Amino acid sequence: MFSMTPTLKFLDYESTPRRVFEFLLPVVVFFGLGIASELIIFESRSRKENIARQNAISNTAEIRAILESDLNSSIYLASGLVAFVKNKQGNFDSKEILPWLSDMQKQAHGIRNFSLAPGNRITTVAPLPGNESAVGLYLPDSPAQWPAVQRIMATRRPILAGPFELKQGGQGLVYRVPIFLDDGKYWGFISTVLDASELFYKAHQRALALDLDLLIIDTEADEKNRVIFGKNSLKMQADQSLKVNFPGRSILIYTQHRLPPKFDFLVLIARSIAWGGALILGWLIARIFRSYRRQTSTYSALDESQQRFISAFNTAPQGMALFKQSGEWMSVNPSLCEMLGYDAYTLLQQTPATLSHQLNIHRLEQQWEERQSAGLQFELCLTNSKAEVIPCIVSLSRVSHPSFDQCYWIFQAIDISRRVLAENRLHDAFEYTQSIVNNIDDGIISASLDGTIRSINPAALALWKLTPEQTNDLHFSTLLSSPSSLQIAIEVSDFIDAASHGRLPDNSQLTRESIVTDQQGRDLTIEFRISLIEQKKETEFLILAKDITQRKRAERLQQQFLEVAKHGLKPPLNSITGSLKLIEGGVFGTLPNSLGRIIHLALQHSEQATRLLSDMQDLQQLVSKKMEFQLQECKLDDIVQQAFTIHAHYTRQYQVQFQTDGELPDCIVLADARRLLQILGNLLSNAAKFSRPDGIVKVAINVDQHHANISVIDTGTGIPDSFQTRLIHLFEHKNPGQGLIDNQTPGLGLQICRLMLERMNGSIRFTSTEGEGSCFTISLPRA
DSSP, X not given: OOOOXXXXXXXXOOOHHHHHHHHHHHHHHHXXXXXXXXXXXXXXXXXXXXXXXXXXXXXXXXXXHHHHHHHHHHHHHHHHHHHHHHHTTTOOOHHHHHHHHHHHHHHSSSEEEEEEEETTBOOEEESOTTOGGGTTOBGGGOTTTHHHHHHHHHHOSOEEEEEEEOTTSSEEEEEEEEEEOTTSOEEEEEEEEEEHHHHHHHHHHHHHHTTEEEEEEETTSOSTTOEEESOGGGGGTOSEEEEEOOTTOOEEEEEEEOOOOSOOHXXXXXXXXXXXXXXXXXXXXXXXXXXXXXXXXXXXXXXHHHHHHHHHXXXXXXXXXXXXXXXXXXXXXXXXXXXXXXXXXXXXXXXXXXXXXXGOHHHHHHHHXXXXXXXXXXXXXXXXXXXXXXXXXXXXXEEOOTTSSSOEEEEEEEXXXXXXXXXXXXXXXXXXXXXXXXXXXXXXXXXXXXXXXXXEOHHHHHHHTOOGGGGTTOBGGGGSOOTTOHHHHHHHHHHHHHHHTXXXXXXXXEEEEEEEEOTTSOEEEEEEEEEEEEOSSOEEEEEEEEEOHHHHHHHHHHHHHHHHHHHHTHHHHHHHHHHHHHHHTTTXXXXXXXXXXXXXXXXXXXXXXXXXXXXXXXXXXXXTTOOOOOOEEEEHHHHHHHHHHHTTHHHHHHTEEEEESSSOOOOEEEXXXXXXXXXXXXXXXXXXXXXXXXXXXXXXXXXXXXXXXEEEEOOSSOOOHHHHHHHHHHHHOSOTTSSOOOTTSSHHHHHHHHHHHHHTTXXXXXXXXXXXXXXXXXXXXXX
């Protein structure tokens, strides 16, 4: 028995905490360094923003000073005009002051024009060019400006209005000052129009220079008109807000230091270097742990492999052994000892050559060198301890390595005694099956999917008068047709093509009758069936052929007999029947009772012979497929009532009653109405005939989703068990010419019913209890 103890103590697998630590440490290093770098960048950015926010406070005061300086200059000028008007008590010539006003407008910064409006009517505008339309404007007539004028009159305070769009273009601010004379009388007002665009542009440009965003709002205006300049969204983010000192208007300015751009190339470089360094360091740590784990796993796998080999060697179901280059056994497993009947110690004392001369070490070396393969395998017989021969499959592989002192061989032996026995039995079974095939009367041919004949039994050779040599390279389809049966050849070719391309469903077959010519030029009729059989490696055709020439000849004779009976017997029978009906009807007078009974019996036999002849004609037409069927929609309840009416004479003849089993459902089927009436008449006739006097024959209709079932039920004598078997055989028989029973039974009529129903896609079945009655059920598809 093989055993091995490792000479080294390999490292065990790491504990779970250590595995978690090896995974988390690179991740922690990576994210730790990355987060630290982000904190440094964030701190630097925050410090810059704080400095910018502190600078924004002082810079906002500078912008307010700019606005107040420009706005207050207009106040000073307007104040001078007010003093002039009061001094003149409102009496002066506007032409005197026009040059003065024009010169003031040119020298002042940001003033668009001055206007005087005594009595709220504008009389003087300087400069006049471009403002002619404003001269003479009466403010009470201007809905847009009159409220502001009313306000300064009521408050007696100047007010700054705007900004608004100027007709000359741009935006403007209007500073209106009401004038009340010394006696308190209201004289009018003076308005100074300032260029708001220039004023705000100057403040905005300075804000940009100071890296500030600017918002100017009127705190007294409604929400919609509150923003004078800038974006209202800045109000929520502003760093500083200051009030602009201007009489008559509450104005606030908001400023926010401009944030540095989100994309900073230097910050991006610093962040990339920091995260890249963290990634590289984490990757290096992970690689170190991975290398360590690989080394540990390699040692563990080597140890596990040794243990598995020892376990597999000792527990293998096949015999295994190791032997040296010198031919001495190194180790043997229990299976080999059991196979050969030795104990391990005894077997180790022998050499492989004692088990078989083919295991001679020099011979094995020679075969190994010749094949230059990774192993040797062959079947041979090993001799066990009882000198018995055991057939085995032996595999050998030579193992060598520069570190080995010498190479050694791995030996495996599998006992195939059972397989050899099974093969022998299979061979015997094959011989037995082949003997049956060779002696069967039907021809059997197997062929590949390309049509090449692979095997043919003697019956097939005799059928076509062939020799085995003549079937070489012969396509089997040429045997199944002749020039006179071109349609058969096309169908066979289509079946072969479909099978070759995998288009046939499972269990597909092709069954046909064909006229062929044998090698001697004799025509014969065959019936063949082509099917597919699955072999281990491929699919083949199986062709069964039977010579039906004699059967066809008998069928033709039967058809000829029926034709002769139709034309030769029917006229005399009709004449005899008619004559007997006349005699029974009293044409020749009243007959004696004994003679009347004889005439009535003769009439019954004559009518029975006529019906039998008619049934034989119907059967001949059904068999030859000459009977025509016109499938149409038929109401079953109407058909049943017609059948009752047509065959009412059976109720009188056999003293029975025809009834429906309850109310018949309103159901429509797809059938030939005339043939369906004929079928129902046959079933009603049989039911009446075999019922007891005063019996009842019922007709019931049951409907399911796809079919309608019409049942004819009688309470007569029933059908004997022995005859039921014959009827079942009659219904299941595929050849209508076989299985007929004598004409005193319902066999022929029922067979005609079955064939008619099959032509209408229907079926017939029955149940019967002897002494209680019978039930015949026909099934038809619903329309």
